[in-house]
Amino acid sequence: MNANSMSRPKSPLHFEDQILEQGDMISKKLHLLSVQRFPPNARKTLRSFSLAEVAVYLGVSQSTLKKLHLDGKGPSPQTSSSGRRSYTAEQMIELREYLDQHGRSESRMYVPHRRPGEKLQIIAVVNFKGGSGKTTSAAHLSQYLALTGHRVLAIDLDPQASMSSLHGFQPEFDQVASIYDAIRYDGEKKPVSEIIRPTNFPGLDIVPANLELQEFEYDTPLAMSNKTSNEGKTFFTRISRALQEVDDRYDVVVIDCPPQLGYLTITALTAATSVLITIHPQMLDVMSMGQFLLMLGGILKPIRAAGAEVNLEWYRYLITRYEPTDVPQAQMVGFMSTMFHEFMLTNQMLKSTAISDAGITKQTLYEVEKAAITRSTYERAIESMDAVNAEIASLIHASWGR
Numbered sequence: 001m002n003a004n005s006m007s008r009p010k011s012p013l014h015f016e017d018q019i020l021e022q023g024d025m026i027s028k029k030l031h032l033l034s035v036q037r038f039p040p041n042a043r044k045t046l047r048s049f050s051l052a053e054v055a056v057y058l059g060v061s062q063s064t065l066k067k068l069h070l071d072g073k074g075p076s077p078q079t080s081s082s083g084r085r086s087y088t089a090e091q092m093i094e095l096r097e098y099l100d101q102h103g104r105s106e107s108r109m110y111v112p113h114r115r116p117g118e119k120l121q122i123i124a125v126v127n128f129k130g131g132s133g134k135t136t137s138a139a140h141l142s143q144y145l146a147l148t149g150h151r152v153l154a155i156d157l158d159p160q161a162s163m164s165s166l167h168g169f170q171p172e173f174d175q176v177a178s179i180y181d182a183i184r185y186d187g188e189k190k191p192v193s194e195i196i197r198p199t200n201f202p203g204l205d206i207v208p209a210n211l212e213l214q215e216f217e218y219d220t221p222l223a224m225s226n227k228t229s230n231e232g233k234t235f236f237t238r239i240s241r242a243l244q245e246v247d248d249r250y251d252v253v254v255i256d257c258p259p260q261l262g263y264l265t266i267t268a269l270t271a272a273t274s275v276l277i278t279i280h281p282q283m284l285d286v287m288s289m290g291q292f293l294l295m296l297g298g299i300l301k302p303i304r305a306a307g308a309e310v311n312l313e314w315y316r317y318l319i320t321r322y323e324p325t326d327v328p329q330a331q332m333v334g335f336m337s338t339m340f341h342e343f344m345l346t347n348q349m350l351k352s353t354a355i356s357d358a359g360i361t362k363q364t365l366y367e368v369e370k371a372a373i374t375r376s377t378y379e380r381a382i383e384s385m386d387a388v389n390a391e392i393a394s395l396i397h398a399s400w401g402r
């Protein structure tokens with residue numbers, strides 16, 4: 001200890017002043033780091049996909065794709081100096097269209113868009129436990145569905161905007177509008193089509209989030225107490241009503257909910273046709289999820305009585321960040337499976353450094369350059385992620401009666 005600090009008089013802690021100053025320091029420093037790494041207005045790009053990946057996403061053999069190319073049919077892939085073929089995500093969509101027009105199979109549809117009578121699927125990803133993997137699951141699911149040919153709208157409903165920043169939208173310095181503008185109670189309300197932004201994945205659009213979204217939590221009780229208007233009393237219909245405008249543009253909507261059981265989450269759940277509850281299989285997380293389910297049930301009952309339609313086609317628990325070699329975690333998964341049976345997804349999302357590594361550059365497994373990650377680590381992670389997402393895609397298709 002030096003003489004200076006010893007003689008310094010003990011000053012009272014000025015908590016408010018200090019946290020304001022420290023908050024300011026953090027945001028300035030992070031802003032600087034971000035600007036260096038992701039210059040404002042930098043547009044995200046998307047890598048190309050290997051022949052093997054394209055074969056998996058299209059559900060055809062690699063030899064079929066090679067033959068198409070050799071016959072000069074369909075889009076032409078880029079060929080590397082070592083002879084490896086790869087396609088852009090746009091070309092994958094063109095390949096689907098080509099196969100539907102020229103394929104031999106009448107029954108098989110490569111472009112999986114909704115047909116008449118098939119309802120828009122709205123999937124809410126929830127759990128009020130922070131860090132349970134909601135955003136990771138919602139972002140990867142949205143991108144997987146787009147890569148497999150669906151028209152997808154991702155909605156970031158968390159004021160912290162993690163899913164937006166994974167898609168290159170940084171509410172700290174990009175002026176992004178959020179779904180708040182489509183569900184607010186005052187005269188500033190806008191159609192959702194004006195808020196939707198394209199992403200670097202063809203087939204995937206996003207409604208980004210910003211801090212303003214939080215206002216919905218304060219506005220709603222005020223609107224409910226308004227004697228001259230019914231808007232507040234039917235708050236839970238606001239997202240579903242906003243989405244009606246774009247219903248025919250999409251096949252699936254994926255909503256990343258905030259880690260709270262507030263009005264935003266309730267409004268997403270009442271708009272949803274299906275629900276994914278993400279859960280990390282550890283005692284405290286499972287206990288907290290139990291509380292979440294009790295609270296949610298307690299809230300949804302009176303809302304249903306007030307006219308909300310919570311008509312789910314399906315809901316499933318999704319195990320996230322799973323380490324099967326960790327005995328307590330494996331026991332917890334066993335314990336949940338005996339309780340929830342068919343309500344658990346059969347596939348689990350494994351914990352992987354590939355996810356956290358990709359996250360450092362604000363990327364997902366579907367967009368990170370594979371060379372950036374140890375091959376075996378990447379393969380293991382993507383296999384687990386694809387299996388989870390393929391299972392969800394088949395639930396979606398089952399809802400359409402396919």
Ligand SMILES: Nc1ncnc2c1ncn2[C@@H]1O[C@H](COP(=O)(O)OP(=O)(O)OP(=O)(O)O)[C@@H](O)[C@H]1O
Pocket residue numbers: 128129130131132133134135136137158162258259320321322349350351352353355356359
């Ligand atoms: N399968 C995984 N393997 C490794 N890390 C993961 C995995 N899934 C998520 N993570 C990491 O765990 C952290 C929390 O995940 P995520 O942001 O998806 O959770 P969340 O439920 O959306 O959190 P919040 O409640 O704060 O919104 C992130 O840093 C993410 O990169």
Ligand SMILES: [Mg+2]
Pocket residue numbers: 134135136158162256257
């Ligand atoms: Mg999140």
